[in-house]
Structures are given as C-alpha cells and as structure tokens.
Amino acid sequence: MKLKRKDLLEMRSLDREEIHLFLDTAESFKEVLTREIKKVPTLRGKTVVNLFYEPSTRTRTSFELAGKRLSADVIHIATQASSVVKGETLLDTARNLEAMGADMIVLRHPAPGAPHLLARTLRSSVINAGDGAHEHPTQGLLDLFTIRERLGRIEGVKAAIVGDILHSRVARSAIAGLTKMGAKVRVSGPPTLLPLEASTLGVQVCPTMEEAVRGVDVIMMLRLQLERQGRGFIPSLREYARFWGLTEGRLRLAKEGVLIMHPGPINRGVEIAPEVADGPYAVILDQVTNGIAVRMAVLYLLSGEGGSSGLEEAA
Amino acid sequence: MSGNHRSILIKGGRVVDPASGVDGLFDLLLKEGKVAELRPSGKTASSGKEYEILSAEGHVVVPGLVDIHVHFREPGFEYRETIATGVRSAVAGGVTSVCCMPNTNPVNDTASVTRFILAQSRREGLAHVYPIGAITKGSQGEEITEMGELKEAGCVAVSDDGRPVMQAGIMRRALEYARAFHLPVIDHCEDLTLTDDGVMHEGRVSTELGLKGIPSASEEVMVARDVALAEATGGRIHIAHVSTAGAVRVIREAKARGVAVTAETCPHYFLLTHEAVRGYNTNAKMNPPLREEADVLAVREGLRDGTIDAIATDHAPHHPDEKLREFDAAPFGIVGLETLLPLSLRLVEEGVLTLPEMVARLTHLPARVMGIPRGTLAPGAPADVTVFDPKATWRVDAGTFLSKGRNTPFQGWELKGRVVRTIVEGKVVL
Numbered sequence: 001m002k003l004k005r006k007d008l009l010e011m012r013s014l015d016r017e018e019i020h021l022f023l024d025t026a027e028s029f030k031e032v033l034t035r036e037i038k039k040v041p042t043l044r045g046k047t048v049v050n051l052f053y054e055p056s057t058r059t060r061t062s063f064e065l066a067g068k069r070l071s072a073d074v075i076h077i078a079t080q081a082s083s084v085v086k087g088e089t090l091l092d093t094a095r096n097l098e099a100m101g102a103d104m105i106v107l108r109h110p111a112p113g114a115p116h117l118l119a120r121t122l123r124s125s126v127i128n129a130g131d132g133a134h135e136h137p138t139q140g141l142l143d144l145f146t147i148r149e150r151l152g153r154i155e156g157v158k159a160a161i162v163g164d165i166l167h168s169r170v171a172r173s174a175i176a177g178l179t180k181m182g183a184k185v186r187v188s189g190p191p192t193l194l195p196l197e198a199s200t201l202g203v204q205v206c207p208t209m210e211e212a213v214r215g216v217d218v219i220m221m222l223r224l225q226l227e228r229q230g231r232g233f234i235p236s237l238r239e240y241a242r243f244w245g246l247t248e249g250r251l252r253l254a255k256e257g258v259l260i261m262h263p264g265p266i267n268r269g270v271e272i273a274p275e276v277a278d279g280p281y282a283v284i285l286d287q288v289t290n291g292i293a294v295r296m297a298v299l300y301l302l303s304g305e306g307g308s309s310g311l312e313e314a315a
Numbered sequence: 316m317s318g319n320h321r322s323i324l325i326k327g328g329r330v331v332d333p334a335s336g337v338d339g340l341f342d343l344l345l346k347e348g349k350v351a352e353l354r355p356s357g358k359t360a361s362s363g364k365e366y367e368i369l370s371a372e373g374h375v376v377v378p379g380l381v382d383i384h385v386h387f388r389e390p391g392f393e394y395r396e397t398i399a400t401g402v403r404s405a406v407a408g409g410v411t412s413v414c415c416m417p418n419t420n421p422v423n424d425t426a427s428v429t430r431f432i433l434a435q436s437r438r439e440g441l442a443h444v445y446p447i448g449a450i451t452k453g454s455q456g457e458e459i460t461e462m463g464e465l466k467e468a469g470c471v472a473v474s475d476d477g478r479p480v481m482q483a484g485i486m487r488r489a490l491e492y493a494r495a496f497h498l499p500v501i502d503h504c505e506d507l508t509l510t511d512d513g514v515m516h517e518g519r520v521s522t523e524l525g526l527k528g529i530p531s532a533s534e535e536v537m538v539a540r541d542v543a544l545a546e547a548t549g550g551r552i553h554i555a556h557v558s559t560a561g562a563v564r565v566i567r568e569a570k571a572r573g574v575a576v577t578a579e580t581c582p583h584y585f586l587l588t589h590e591a592v593r594g595y596n597t598n599a600k601m602n603p604p605l606r607e608e609a610d611v612l613a614v615r616e617g618l619r620d621g622t623i624d625a626i627a628t629d630h631a632p633h634h635p636d637e638k639l640r641e642f643d644a645a646p647f648g649i650v651g652l653e654t655l656l657p658l659s660l661r662l663v664e665e666g667v668l669t670l671p672e673m674v675a676r677l678t679h680l681p682a683r684v685m686g687i688p689r690g691t692l693a694p695g696a697p698a699d700v701t702v703f704d705p706k707a708t709w710r711v712d713a714g715t716f717l718s719k720g721r722n723t724p725f726q727g728w729e730l731k732g733r734v735v736r737t738i739v740e741g742k743v744v745l
Contacts, residue, residue, distance in 0.1 A: 091639060131525070133526075
C-alpha cells in the first residue's frame with residue numbers, strides 16, 4: 001500500500017489504514033536499528049531539511065538520525081542562526097529551501113497551523129514536528145507504536161492523559177490517534193489547563209487525577225512548562241505536584257503492568273516522581289528509541305518511494 | 316462634491332425609504348444634488364430635456380448606504396488602503412457615506428489629522444467620509460482627546476477602535492466629556508486581560524486547532540461595563556461590532572431601561588461561525604472573532620427586534636502578504652464594503668428582516684447613530700442613492716475588488732443582489 005498524501009500535518013486527519021501503514025512500516029525499520037550497520041540506501045539522493053523555530057533536542061536528533069539511517073542528506077536549520085533573525089517570513093524561508101532542492105521539510109514552529117501554510121504553498125513534502133499547541137503527529141505515532149508494541153493492541157486500551165492539555169500538542173495528537181484506533185481516553189488536570197469543551201475531542205474529562213488513572217492500561221504524563229506558574233495558570237509547582245503529579249501511590253490505582261509514558265523532557269518531582277520515572281513501568285526511553293523508527297517510516301512513506309524500502313538490499 | 320449636477324430621473328424602480336415610510340413603485344427626481352420629488356411610477360413623461368433618465372425597472376432604489384465603521388488606513392498605512400481606494404470600494408458597494416476609524420498613523424486624535432482626512436476625501440468626490448476621532452491621545456487609553464476641536468474639525472464620534480479603553484475611570488470621563496459636544500462614544504468592547512493574545516473564538520474549534528481562544532466574556536464584560544457607565548454618566552455609548560449572544564442580551568436589557576446605548580454588527584457575525592477558521596484561514600481572522608451558531612442566531616434576533624441598530628462592515632483591508640502568514644502572526648480584519656449589500660440581503664432571503672427593515676439598518680438608523688443628515692430619500696435630502704438588482708447573482712472574486720484589500724472570508728461565495736448604480740449628491744459615480 002502506498003500513502004496518498006504529500007504531507008504529514010496532524011493525526012486528526014489520518015484514517016485508520018494510514019495509521020496502520022505508518023506503524024507497520026515503522027516496525028520493519030525498527031529491525032534495521034538493531035543491525036550492526038544501522039543504515040539502508042532508501043532515500044539516497046533525497047534532501048531532508050529540519051527547519052526548527054523552537055529549540056529541540058529529542059525531536060531534532062530523532063529526525064536527523066532517521067534521515068541519515070535512510071541515507072538522505074539531512075540539513076538542520078536552527079532559526080536563531082539564520083536569516084529569520086533578519087525578518088524573513090516563514091514562507092520565504094521555505095521557498096528558498098525548496099529552490100535549493102529540499103524534498104522534505106520538517107518544521108517545528110510555535111504557531112499552530114504553520115506547517116499547513118507551507119504544505120499549501122510548497123511542492124515539497126511538509127512534516128509537522130510540532131506546531132504550537134496544535135499537534136505533534138510523529139510523537140502521536142510513536143506513542144501508538146509503543147503502546148501497540150507493549151500491549152499488543154490499541155483497540156480497547158484505557159489511557160489517561162494528565163497535565164497541561166490546553167497547551168499540549170502531544171496531547172492533541174495522542175488523543176486523535178488513540179480515539180481513532182479505538183482506545184478510551186480520559187484526561188485530567190487543573191481546570192485552568194484544560195481546554196474549553198475538551199470533551200468534544202472525544203475524551204472523558206475527570207475531575208481528579210485519581211479518577212482518571214483508576215484501572216487504566218496507560219498513563220501519559222505531560223510536561224508542565226514551568227513558566228505556567230508565572231502566568232497565573234497554577235499557584236505553585238508544589239501544589240501542582242501534590243494534586244496532579246504521578247506518585248507511586250497514584251500509580252497503584254492503575255491496572256497492574258500499566259505503561260507510564262512521557263514525551264520528555266521530564267520535570268522530576270513536578271509531574272512525575274523520580275522513582276516512577278525510573279521505575280519498572282516507565283517506557284519513556286522506549287518511546288525515544290521508537291521515535292527513530294517511526295520517523296524513518298514517515299520520511300520513507302512521504303517520499304513517495306513506493307517501491308523498495310531498502311530493507312532487503314541491506315539485509 | 317463637484318458642481319456637475321444634472322437632474323436625474325430614476326424611473327420605474329421599487330423605492331424603499333424606511334425613514335419616510337416609502338415602499339413602492341416610484342419615479343425619483345434628483346435636482347441640484349438633492350432629492351426633488353417622489354412620484355408614483357408612470358406619471359412622468361418618459362422623455363424630456365430637463366433631466367437624464369435612468370431606468371430602474373426590476374431594480375430597488377434605496378438611500379445611499381451608510382457604513383459607520385471602516386478603516387481607510389490613511390494616513391500611515393497607504394499600502395493597505397488609501398482614502399481614494401476606500402471610497403471607490405465604497406461606491407462600488409453602494410455605500411455613499413462612511414465613518415472612518417482613527418487608528419491611522421498618526422492616530423486621528425487632533426483636528427489637523429481630521430482636516431487632512433477630509434481634504435483627501437474631498438479630492439475624490441465620491442463617498443462622503445465622516446472621520447471618527449480618538450477617545451484618548453494616541454489611543455493610548457490614558458488622557459482624553461480635545462473632543463471639542465475634533466468635533467469642530469468634522470469628527471462625528473470618538474472611538475479607540477482596536478485598542479479598547481481598558482480603564483473604566485478613563486471611559487467614564489470620556490462619556491461625560493463627550494456629552495458637551497454631543498459626540499457618541501464608540502467602544503470596541505474587549506477586555507484585553509481576558510483576550511490575552513487570543514486569536515480566535517474560544518470554543519470547540521480553537522480547542523481542536525490549538526489556537527489561543529478569545530472568550531465571549533472578553534466582549535461581554537466590557538459591554539456590561541460600558542452600559543453601566545453610560546447609565547451613570549448620561550453619556551451616549553455605541554457598541555461596535557456586536558458578536559456574542561451575551562452582548563446582545565446586555566444591550567437589549569439596557570435599551571429597555573432607557574440607557575442611551577446603540578449597537579452595530581457586521582455581516583460576518585450573522586453569516587459565519589468559528590468553523591470558518593478551519594484550515595487556519597487567516598481571512599476568517601478578525602476581532603471580535605467569529606463565534607458560534609447560538610451567537611449568530613442571537614445577533615440575527617438582535618437585528619430583528621431592534622436591539623442592534625445598524626449593520627456596518629468593519630472594513631479592514633490588509634496587504635495580501637500580511638494575511639499569507641502563520642495564523643498567529645496574521646493581522647485581524649477583513650474587507651467588507653463590496654459585499655455589504657448582498658450579504659445583508661441574505662437576512663431578507665432567510666426571513667429574518669423585511670427588505671425595508673434591512674434597508675433601515677443600512678441607511679437612516681446608522682446615520683441617526685452618528686448624527687449624519689443622510690440615509691433618506693425624503694424631498695430636500697442629499698441625493699445619495701443606491702440602485703440594486705435584487706435578482707442578479709454573482710460570485711465573489713476578491714481579485715476584482717476596488718479596495719486594495721483582498722482579505723475576505725466570502726471568496727467564491729455566490730451572492731444574490733448587485734449594486735448597479737450609486738449616486739452621490741446627484742452625481743452618478745457608479
């Protein structure tokens with residue numbers, strides 16, 4: 001099966017078949033990452049540009065490695081050191097990159113919808129690597145991948161997402177992906193950090209964290225951006241940790257063998273207690289590893305190289 | 316206006332002039348820039364050297380439309396619009412009088428800026444331009460302007476449109492002081508601490524798109540504040556671009572109590588909802604933002620029962636490049652002059668208003684809000700006339716607008732009703 005889209009902008013507009021295709025393809029690429037020579041020639045001659053308007057370690061490195069494992073030429077542009085500081089618009093910057101032969105642009109941008117703007121205007125494929133509070137679809141895919149890998153299914157899984165849903169692109173992508181694949185999703189967090197009419201996203205809004213995590217298979221903790229305290233969303237980190245932090249006590253309310261997920265970077269002692277983050281149920285680092293395989297699948301499928309994934313040649 | 320005043324007979328049209336209770340087939344005679352006579356149709360000789368005849372059979376003849384809320388961007392932002400392009404856009408839409416907001420650069424907060432705007436508009440000799448002065452110096456919200464001189468120079472109202480007067484104490488003084496000069500105070504009702512960098516209506520769609528929301532309460536708390544202040548001071552408050560059900564409710568209740576409050580809304584608030592933003596459509600970004608279905612219905616009901624006096628455009632042209640940006644970075648505002656009439660006709664088509672009721676909200680009612688002696692075809696009134704074909708359908712193509720702005724959420728819409736003639740003080744300008 002071939003993917004019939006040029007861009008990956010959001011989980012919300014993917015259908016189940018497409019999600020399956022991404023996950024299945026990622027599974028075969030994950031095998032590549034266990035080989036001695038972790039590289040296939042699939043995207044030789046293709047150029048992938050990481051265009052990042054926000055600082056990032058994990059996503060940036062993950063995309064860069066994914067591109068390199070596929071033999072693409074990967075260029076990273078951090079806008080703090082580019083002509084963006086001279087006032088160039090996003091669209092002009094992207095058009096210039098396309099003129100230089102970029103086949104794919106991986107965009108991280110603080111404005112929701114920024115990748116949609118590029119996708120409408122450019123011939124190159126555009127991959128959303130996080131657009132403001134909107135979505136982070138490759139994170140959503142790697143979350144689904146990790147759940148499927150660990151639990152063997154997504155359908156019927158009960159998941160709780162806890163924390164700052166309002167500002168979280170990770171939450172929006174996870175909610176879209178999980179609900180589409182038949183999981184049941186609950187959310188919980190301070191009311192100041194829950195979006196208006198959150199239930200329209202297809203989730204159950206729980207008044208307390210205890211209620212949210214009781215009996216679930218998956219707990220996804222969101223990073224609390226520490227500056228939220230200064231902006232009046234929460235009175236103190238201390239109180240936040242007390243009512244919405246994942247402690248061992250709250251962990252025991254969940255189903256035996258629950259998966260603890262977190263998109264990183266974690267605030268130890270705020271949204272997650274250190275002993276939980278480092279404990280046996282945490283799959284936080286598996287998520288990171290899987291991220292590379294998922295992004296390889298995304299780059300490969302969007303490149304339109306419907307033929308060989310390169311897996312056989314290298315084997 | 317130029318002195319070229321040939322007499323004109325507009326013959327055979329349905330003349331609708333709510334101010335004088337006229338609705339029927341009449342011939343309208345314009346002489347020396349004024350309305351001379353209204354005669355039952357067919358009683359006039361169909362030839363004659365003393366006047367030019369314009370046939371209006373099958374058409375509707377109404378007073379020239381009065382739009383009390385436009386942004387013509389001059390001085391300071393001429394790349395977006397000039398007074399020259401603004402008035403051309405106005406007459407193309409059948410609008411013969413406009414009130415232009417003071418958020419230019421410099422802000423229209425002194426008589427010299429007002430005089431400059433009037434001089435520029437006289438050079439064009441198209442639509443009448445009535446400047447609105449600022450409430451506070453530089454629209455900074457700190458010190459009230461020299462409203463007496465602004466009025467003398469030609470301002471018809473004061474407003475800090477786009478930059479709400481946040482301090483209730485300043486608004487109170489403005490309402491009191493403006494009374495001395497019979498100036499209505501127009502407020503763009505928005506509590507900036509509630510808006511807090513929001514870019515669209517806060518609700519289901521903003522939640523989905525991850526865009527920062529502007530709650531309805533941001534508008535409603537300010538409408539409530541302004542009503543209380545108008546009541547306390549006896550000043551006249553006009554609420555600009557009403558967009559929420561709550562705002563309509565507060566105004567309705569205040570009017571019932573006899574508070575000197577008037578209100579306007581815009582076509583997009585009775586035709587579109589926040590759904591139009593999907594796809595990050597920057598041409599659906601304006602302030603106040605497009606709200607929800609219940610708000611649309613409430614705004615329509617407010618228009619119907621008279622809570623909302625007028626339909627205005629909030630015509631806000633921007634350069635296309637400014638809208639071709641990330642949604643967060645694109646400026647608020649859409650153009651509206653060239654679609655005002657057909658969009659308003661939808662209210663008639665959908666049974667919300669009768670044709671005379673709609674015409675009233677586009678002519679003498681807004682004129683009355685601003686104290687402008689226009690908006691009627693009564694004999695002796697200025698000969699500002701708009702003739703439209705109520706059956707003509709056309710497709711909106713922003714590329715053909717006479718405004719410099721292309722920023723319309725109605726691009727591609729099929730509209731019914733097209734302006735065929737615009738006459739300003741007896742001079743045919745379209």
